[in-house]
Amino acid sequence: MLSEADKRVLMNREFQKLVRVRRWISASFMLLLLGLYLLFSLLSAYAPQVLARPLLNGGTVPVGIALGYAILALIFILTLVYVWLANNVFEPLEKSVRRSVREGQER
Amino acid sequence: MNVNAIVMFFLFVSITLVITVWASKRTRTRSDFYAAGRSIGGLQNGLAIAGDFMSAATFLGVTALVYSTGMDAMLFIIGGTMGWSVILLLIAERLRNLGKYTFSDVVAFRLERNPVRTMSAIGSLAVAIPYLLAQMVGAGALIQVLFGLPYSFAVILVGVLMTLYVTFGGMLATTWIQTIKAVLLLTGGTIIGFGVMLLMHFNFGELVTAAVHTHAKGSAIMAPGVMFDDFITIISVALAFVFGTAGLPHVLMRFFTVPDARQARRSVAHAIGFIGYFQCLIFIIGLGAVVYVSKNPEFMNADGSLLGGANMSAVHLSKVIGGDFFLGFISAVAFATILAVVSGLTLSAATAVSHDLYANVLRRGASDRNTELRISRITTFLIGLSTMALAILLEGENVAVLALIALAIAASVNFPVMFLSMYWSRFTTRGALAGGYAGLATSLLLVILGPTVWVEMLGFEKPVFPYLYPTLFAMLANLAFAFWFSVTDKSHRAFAEIESFDNQWIQSEIGPVEEAP
Numbered sequence: 001m002l003s004e005a006d007k008r009v010l011m012n013r014e015f016q017k018l019v020r021v022r023r024w025i026s027a028s029f030m031l032l033l034l035g036l037y038l039l040f041s042l043l044s045a046y047a048p049q050v051l052a053r054p055l056l057n058g059g060t061v062p063v064g065i066a067l068g069y070a071i072l073a074l075i076f077i078l079t080l081v082y083v084w085l086a087n088n089v090f091e092p093l094e095k096s097v098r099r100s101v102r103e104g105q106e107r
Numbered sequence: 108m109n110v111n112a113i114v115m116f117f118l119f120v121s122i123t124l125v126i127t128v129w130a131s132k133r134t135r136t137r138s139d140f141y142a143a144g145r146s147i148g149g150l151q152n153g154l155a156i157a158g159d160f161m162s163a164a165t166f167l168g169v170t171a172l173v174y175s176t177g178m179d180a181m182l183f184i185i186g187g188t189m190g191w192s193v194i195l196l197l198i199a200e201r202l203r204n205l206g207k208y209t210f211s212d213v214v215a216f217r218l219e220r221n222p223v224r225t226m227s228a229i230g231s232l233a234v235a236i237p238y239l240l241a242q243m244v245g246a247g248a249l250i251q252v253l254f255g256l257p258y259s260f261a262v263i264l265v266g267v268l269m270t271l272y273v274t275f276g277g278m279l280a281t282t283w284i285q286t287i288k289a290v291l292l293l294t295g296g297t298i299i300g301f302g303v304m305l306l307m308h309f310n311f312g313e314l315v316t317a318a319v320h321t322h323a324k325g326s327a328i329m330a331p332g333v334m335f336d337d338f339i340t341i342i343s344v345a346l347a348f349v350f351g352t353a354g355l356p357h358v359l360m361r362f363f364t365v366p367d368a369r370q371a372r373r374s375v376a377h378a379i380g381f382i383g384y385f386q387c388l389i390f391i392i393g394l395g396a397v398v399y400v401s402k403n404p405e406f407m408n409a410d411g412s413l414l415g416g417a418n419m420s421a422v423h424l425s426k427v428i429g430g431d432f433f434l435g436f437i438s439a440v441a442f443a444t445i446l447a448v449v450s451g452l453t454l455s456a457a458t459a460v461s462h463d464l465y466a467n468v469l470r471r472g473a474s475d476r477n478t479e480l481r482i483s484r485i486t487t488f489l490i491g492l493s494t495m496a497l498a499i500l501l502e503g504e505n506v507a508v509l510a511l512i513a514l515a516i517a518a519s520v521n522f523p524v525m526f527l528s529m530y531w532s533r534f535t536t537r538g539a540l541a542g543g544y545a546g547l548a549t550s551l552l553l554v555i556l557g558p559t560v561w562v563e564m565l566g567f568e569k570p571v572f573p574y575l576y577p578t579l580f581a582m583l584a585n586l587a588f589a590f591w592f593s594v595t596d597k598s599h600r601a602f603a604e605i606e607s608f609d610n611q612w613i614q615s616e617i618g619p620v621e622e623a624p
């Protein structure tokens with residue numbers, strides 16, 4: 001059975017916003033990273049010559065190495081963005097939902 | 108005899124023993140023993156988590172992969188880092204919000220306690236014990252080469268120290284040891300990487316050119332395909348890293364050593380920073396080893412192979428960069444790395460027995476604190492003793508299969524079960540059990556029928572299962588069974604479990620309401 005308090009949380013606008021935004025952020029970041037990794041895997045298996053080609057004309061660093069480092073850099077950036085969002089958007093919402101649950105209990 | 112290495116190693120061991128004595132005085136309750144009293148901050152925990160991941164296998168093994176295969180190692184480097192994004196984006200905060208000491212707590216949050224806990228404890232042990240054994244065998248061989256100590260002596264030294272750390276110091280000692288080692292390893296890796304770049308005038312292109320010119324395979328190392336060329340193998344490796352990392356019990360346990368979800372998130376964020384940085388270095392170190400080690404007669408056997416095998420490439424390179432003193436430092440750090448990682452694994456295996464099996468399954472959550480801790484310590488002692496014995500028996504065997512099994516099970520048993528219990532409201536006990544055991548059975552079966560066991564160990568001509576890694580199939584088996592046996596579950600128990608999902612969902616999103624200030 002769902003308790004009255006839980007029902008109130010599910011109806012809470014801020015809770016709904018928290019769930020919606022966080023789900024969207026997590027899912028899109030995750031899909032972006034997994035997609036790039038899948039791309040790297042597919043190229044490794046089916047088009048190795050693409051990854052072996054030099055990134056710049058006349059350069060020596062191949063596309064595969066550059067793509068690998070680029071994915072690592074993207075992981076760094078997405079981590080920073082997620083932490084910033086968590087501290088500045090998700091946490092205030094969580095706090096506010098928890099406060100309203102506690103106030104509901106006192107009443 | 109490598110005197111520098113031995114002196115520095117004894118220094119490290121003395122410091123860790125002092126830490127263990129200090130930690131033992133502060134380890135009284137279960138929360139102290141399993142979770143360091145939840146007293147660890149995000150930065151330190153991030154270092155400790157990074158330390159768990161930066162094992163001898165990552166530092167020496169992945170460097171060796173770069174050294175011998177070049178670009179194929181990028182697959183490991185990307186996957187090994189991306190696994191942490193999965194933990195950050197999907198797992199860490201919820202794990203901390205729902206659990207107490209182990210990921211089994213999360214799976215058992217709304218599902219039936221005894222059967223699912225038994226299964227996730229088996230999952231934890233099936234990852235921790237083979238992994239531990241692989242590390243011990245590797246440690247014995249490595250220490251033999253590095254320090255000139257006999258194999259069995261090295262194994263016993265590692266086994267005794269890890270048993271002491273865990274039995275007396277619990278998670279607090281294990282965390283500090285891991286933290287110190289992580290700092291040492293990051294320092295050592297930075298010096299090697301910086302040294303290589305200095306010799307290459309900080310020009311990455313020059314390093315690549317030099318590596319291609321020196322390597323026996325020439326420009327083939329700057330293309331994929333030296334090691335992997337079929338998609339099934341590649342995707343299995345990718346899945347094992349991306350999702351297996353989030354199923355490693357000794358890593359997941361670290362998220363309970365911090366006070367709340369916020370610090371859990373900070374822990375992973377810091378860990379990603381350290382791990383990503385280290386992975387960047389490893390590629391440079393591997394290419395550096397190609398340039399400065401692979402043609403250097405000082406590091407060659409008479410037949411032209413590398414002294415101590417490819418795993419030693421990073422260690423040899425340290426001698427080129429910093430001479431005998433730095434070689435000693437890196438050898439001591441490699442030894443410290445093994446010690447710190449096996450301690451974490453031992454603690455997680457002991458916790459699966461004492462917290463999951465004894466306290467929750469056998470005593471139904473009503474165990475006495477002192478008995479539970481005694482059981483945990485006895486288990487630690489028995490694990491130490493048996494892995495020492497097994498590691499001595501396995502001297503010279505190919506233990507890669509053990510690490511293979513561990514990561515496959517982490518990705519195809521622990522991760523999917525934990526993920527589905529967090530996110531899928533229709534997930535039921537029946538589905539969890541069917542999925543978890545299907546993943547376990549598929550992993551084991553395919554490893555046995557695969558090239559490593561069927562051909563290399565049992566001597567058959569052709570493997571029944573042609574691929575080295577079972578992860579793709581085992582994960583699919585878990586998900587298919589979990590899906591089918593959950594949606595067709597019409598029992599009363601299933602109905603109640605589905606109904607209590609919302610309650611769990613709320614707690615996983617906002618944390619426990621009472622605790623928060």
